[in-house]
Amino acid sequence: MSVQARLQALGITLPPVAVPAAAYVPFVRTGQLVFISGHIAKKDGKPWVGQLGLTMATDEGKAAARAIAIDLMGTLQAAVGDLGQVARIVKVLSLVNSSPSFTEHHLVTNGCSELLSEVFGPQVGAHARSAFGVAQLPMGACVEIELIAELR
DSSP states (O other): OOHHHHHHHTTOOOOOOOOOSSSSOSEEEETTEEEEEEEEOEETTEEOBOOBTTTBOHHHHHHHHHHHHHHHHHHHHHHHSOGGGEEEEEEEEEEEEBOTTOOOHHHHHHHHHHHHHHHHOHHHHOOEEEEEEESOOGGGBSEEEEEEEEEO
16 A cells, blocks of 8 residues: 555645744755654644643643654655655654653654554654653644655
């Protein structure tokens, strides 16, 4: 099944590339790699604000990370034209706005990782990953994720 068919089966419509909120570009393509800039979680078009372990539970953070995966795929599609050109999701880096005692950053980030594997399949979608807890993110967002992909 193609990536587009999987997206359709999941009822996912990819958004257009968001306009950067600061001095950066949404993606950089070099050789066979595409580096997607960090995307913050959004809910109803606005920053999804919260702090895991204080104002948000792990399941809500996981949903926010899943929403980011959809935005990342929209940017990746804009970068390459056809998601079928993606040979591998290489790396995901996740920053979780969290209280000092929160320890489930990896479970929050699974929201992104699981969707990428579901959409691209295990051969292409399985990736290296880092998940960090941070004291704050731009605009108070609960999660920010960046991605590196390899093209065919």
